[in-house]
Structure formats: C-alpha cells, structure tokens
Amino acid sequence: MSEHAEQRLGRPSHTESEPATAHEPTDALGLDTEQMRRLGYWVVDRVVEHFKHGAEGRVVDASSPGELRAALGGPVPDAPGDPLEAMQTLVEVALTNMQHGDHPRCFARVPGPSSYAGVLGEWLGTGFNAIASSWDGGSGPATAELVAMDWLRELLGLPTGTEGVLLSGGSLSNLTALAAAREAVGPGVAYLSDQTHASIGRALGALGFPGADVRVVPTDERLRLTAEAVLEAVGHDRRRGLVPRFIIATAGTTNTGAVDDLDGLADLAVAEHLWLHVDGAYGAPAALCPAGRAALGGLQRADSLVLDPHKWLYQPYDIGCLFVRRPGVLTRAFSIRPEYLADVRSSAVEVHFGDRSLELTRRSRGLKLWLMFRVYGAARLQAAISRCLALAEYAEQLLEADADWEVITPAQLGIVTFTRRGWSAEDQRARVAALAAGGYATLTSTRLQGLPALRLCTINPRTTESDIAGTLERLAGG
Numbered sequence: 449m450s451e452h453a454e455q456r457l458g459r460p461s462h463t464e465s466e467p468a469t470a471h472e473p474t475d476a477l478g479l480d481t482e483q484m485r486r487l488g489y490w491v492v493d494r495v496v497e498h499f500k501h502g503a504e505g506r507v508v509d510a511s512s513p514g515e516l517r518a519a520l521g522g523p524v525p526d527a528p529g530d531p532l533e534a535m536q537t538l539v540e541v542a543l544t545n546m547q548h549g550d551h552p553r554c555f556a557r558v559p560g561p562s563s564y565a566g567v568l569g570e571w572l573g574t575g576f577n578a579i580a581s582s583w584d585g586g587s588g589p590a591t592a593e594l595v596a597m598d599w600l601r602e603l604l605g606l607p608t609g610t611e612g613v614l615l616s617g618g619s620l621s622n623l624t625a626l627a628a629a630r631e632a633v634g635p636g637v638a639y640l641s642d643q644t645h646a647s648i649g650r651a652l653g654a655l656g657f658p659g660a661d662v663r664v665v666p667t668d669e670r671l672r673l674t675a676e677a678v679l680e681a682v683g684h685d686r687r688r689g690l691v692p693r694f695i696i697a698t699a700g701t702t703n704t705g706a707v708d709d710l711d712g713l714a715d716l717a718v719a720e721h722l723w724l725h726v727d728g729a730y731g732a733p734a735a736l737c738p739a740g741r742a743a744l745g746g747l748q749r750a751d752s753l754v755l756d757p758h759k760w761l762y763q764p765y766d767i768g769c770l771f772v773r774r775p776g777v778l779t780r781a782f783s784i785r786p787e788y789l790a791d792v793r794s795s796a797v798e799v800h801f802g803d804r805s806l807e808l809t810r811r812s813r814g815l816k817l818w819l820m821f822r823v824y825g826a827a828r829l830q831a832a833i834s835r836c837l838a839l840a841e842y843a844e845q846l847l848e849a850d851a852d853w854e855v856i857t858p859a860q861l862g863i864v865t866f867t868r869r870g871w872s873a874e875d876q877r878a879r880v881a882a883l884a885a886g887g888y889a890t891l892t893s894t895r896l897q898g899l900p901a902l903r904l905c906t907i908n909p910r911t912t913e914s915d916i917a918g919t920l921e922r923l924a925g926g
C-alpha cells in the first residue's frame with residue numbers, strides 16, 4: 449500500500465515509536481486503535497468547522513434523486529473501503545443535501561439550533577454504547593436522565609414528584625402521553641383545536657380513538673383554544689351520553705406561537721374531571737425565561753406536558769421529553785413485568801426506563817441533556833431563549849415599519865406571521881422558494897384560517913438582526 453493510501457486509511461506513515469498494539473483490531477469488525485483515533489479526530493474537525501463556518505454556507509441544499517443515488521448508491525460493498533473517502537462522501541453528499549436547521553437564517557418550520565455540548569454528550573453515549581432501559585443494566589445513564597429531567601422540571605416550574613421519560617421527539621412523546629392518560633382515566637372524548645399539531649390526530653388514530661371521540665374545537669380570533677369553547681363541546685357531548693376525558697392544549701402552536709388558555713383549561717379540567725395534556729413541543733422551553741414564563745401561565749398545571757429539547761433547547765436530534773404529573777402513571781401503562789415484581793424492584797429512585805414508554809432497548813438521551821446543563825448552566829440557556837423572543841419582536845418591528853408588509857400575528861414565542869400587500873398565495877410561495885433556492889434563507893409559507901401567510905421562527909440565538917433584515921429585504925425585492 450502506498451504511503452498516501454495508508455494516510456487515507458487513517459494509518460500513520462511512521463510507526464516505530466508506537467506501541468505494538470496500535471495496529472491490533474480494536475472494534476468489533478477490525479479497525480485498529482490508530483485508525484480509530486485518526487478517523488475520530490477527522491470527524492471532530494469536520495463538525496467544529498461546521499459550527500464555525502456553517503453560517504457562511506447555504507441554508508438548504510437538494511440535488512436530484514439521481515445525483516444522490518449516483519454518489520451514495522452502487523452495489524453492496526464487498527471488500528473493505530477507504531474509511532476517510534467514505535466519510536468524505538457522507539459529509540459532501542449526505543450531510544450537505546439537507547436543510548441546516550442550525551443555520552442562523554433557517555426560519556422555516558421549527559429550526560434545530562443544536563449546541564456542541566449536546567453533540568459531545570451524544571457522541572459519548574454512542575461511543576460507550578450507553579443503554580438506559582433497566583436500572584440494573586444502566587443505573588448511571590438512568591441517573592443522568594433522571595437528574596437532567598429534574599433540572600428541566602425545576603426550570604419549567606413543574607411540581608416536584610412529576611415523572612418523565614425522554615423519547616425521540618414530540619410525536620412519540622404526545623402518543624406516549626395519550627396512551628398513558630387513557631390507561632389512567634379510561635377511554636373517552638379528546639378535545640383539541642384546529643391549530644393542534646397534526647401528530648396528535650395521528651397519535652389518536654394509532655391509539656384506536658374512534659372518530660367520535662376526537663373533537664376538533666374551533667379557536668378564537670387569536671387562534672387559541674379557550675375554556676369556553678371546550679366547555680360548550682363538553683356539555684354537548686355529555687348530553688349525548690359521551691364521556692369527555694382529555695383536553696389537548698397547545699403551548700405554542702407551530703403555526704403562530706399562540707398559547708391556548710392554559711389556566712382556564714386547567715380550571716375546566718379540574719371542574720369536569722378531565723386530563724389536561726399540554727403539547728409544548730416547540731414552545732414550552734420558553735418558560736425558562738421570565739417573558740416566556742409569563743406567556744405560558746398555567747403550563748405548570750398540566751397533567752402531562754411534552755417538549756422537544758431538539759427544537760428550542762439546543763439539543764441535536766433526536767430528543768423529546770414527556771412529563772407526567774402523577775407518579776406511577778407511566779409505569780402502570782407500560783410496565784411489562786408482573787405487578788408484584790414491579791413493586792419489589794422499581795422505586796422512585798431505581799427507575800427502569802424501559803417501563804416508562806413503548807421503548808425497551810433505548811439509548812441514553814439523558815447524557816446530552818445533562819451535559820448541556822452542566823457545560824452552559826441555566827443562565828446561559830435562559831439568556832439564549834430571551835434573545836430568540838427578542839429576535840421575533842425585532843422582525844415584527846421591521847414589518848410594522850414598512851407599509852407594504854402586514855403583520856398577521858404578532859411575535860409570540862419566537863414566531864411572527866405576516867403577508868405582503870398585493871401578493872397572491874402563488875407569489876408568496878414563489879418568493880419563499882426563490883429565497884431557499886438561492887441558499888440565503890428559509891422560511892415557511894403557510895395558511896392561517898384559510899388565508900396565505902408567511903412565517904418566521906427565530907429560535908436560534910446566533911441569528912443576527914441583519915440576518916432578519918436581509919431576509920425580509922430579499923423576500924420583498926427578490
């Protein structure tokens with residue numbers, strides 16, 4: 449093998465001073481220690497470069513399916529390949545052709561502004577193949593998960609005793625919450641709104657809720673679910689002999705950032721003996737800072753609450769978090785050991801996370817969350833979230849200052865929606881597509897109560913005021 453080829457394989461050209469073990473197979477399939485180090489360092493360098501220079505690149509990229517297949521496809525590899533060349537292909541093709549949710553000018557849907565400590569926690573857990581299923585099989589990772597969720601619970605102001613589990617995201621956390629809630633209180637009608645995230649309807653369907661038990665209640669003029677509207681629907685259903693059971697409120701709708709009347713809905717839930725589930729997948733982390741906490745009043749009264757640290761809590765994909773106020777509800781719904789054994793072996797401290805959801809073998813998502821809290825501290829997180837709230841307010845000010853823009857919904861939890869006078873829905877879509885095609889910025893073109901709307905979601909603290917101004921200028925002028 450040539451020296452060049454040796455280097456590409458990650459092997460050193462000089463080996464005299466190294467221990468003889470450097471080239472013994474070290475992983476399950478034969479990479480040696482020296483290769484592992486070099487390849488690993490290469491990965492670290494690429495990722496740090498991505499953090500440092502990603503903002504100079506395009507926000508989104510997409511080659512044709514044919515081009516992607518040509519670069520990534522081919523016959524099943526038979527012989528070992530050059531690892532560096534393969535990793536280079538992953539970086540240049542697979543990891544380039546995507547929306548960079550961590551780019552400061554990614555304003556579309558819900559961005560994913562990940563933090564490096566989160567990445568490091570993920571890498572460590574993956575490298576050690578950490579498992580967080582049973583207490584005996586992983587008490588360390590389980591404790592990291594318990595502690596990280598406890599810190600998060602405290603920062604959100606949720607009551608002590610609240611239990612939780614980390615899952616893949618909002619969709620699975622909502623599904624898990626609703627399955628556990630139904631197990632706890634029995635089947636019946638679920639009340640949601642026309643602004644509820646689509647994953648909830650899908651979860652209810654997958655859980656076998658009959659259509660008659662899914663009530664979509666209209667929102668008010670600020671696109672919020674109100675206690676009055678739910679009360680009316682509940683009364684109507686009771687008169688028809690149906691059994692109202694669940695209120696599904698949203699703390700930060702994905703469309704506009706609107707927060708349902710959480711306090712009113714919590715009062716109603718108490719009065720009518722209903723389970724209050726709050727979907728705060730993107731919005732709930734705002735409760736870490738004072739302005740967000742004020743906007744999310746009542747959040748702490750939820751029977752179950754979902755939030756996505758991979759959205760507004762600076763974690764790499766994937767991690768969703770489910771909190772359930774009443775201890776034991778998750779275990780009773782999901783334990784797959786006989787009750788008498790669960791009583792003997794499971795306790796509030798020695799938690800079998802395999803008993804808290806449908807996941808049995810599960811990686812430790814708690815490590816990256818724990819590490820993020822330890823590395824940056826809560827004050828840094830709170831400041832980052834405050835900044836994001838202010839960025840949406842800045843965007844709203846710019847829009848208000850130009851008579852051609854029209855704000856539809858004001859800055860709410862980092863989201864502002866707007867339109868431009870004279871633009872059709874088609875114009876709007878075309879402008880957004882052109883901006884993305886140029887690679888400068890992505891935003892969302894959506895519909896609000898049937899009317900076309902543009903939407904910016906500003907949850908990346910690295911976004912600058914000029915990123916926002918530049919995006920609006922190009923959108924208008926492009």
Ligand SMILES: *Cc1c(COP(=O)(O)O)cnc(C)c1O
Pocket residue numbers: 558616617618619620645647698700701702727728729730731756768
């Ligand atoms: C993003 C989102 C979801 C879905 O979460 P995933 O992590 O994408 O599964 C659910 N509800 C709301 C309000 C969301 O913003």
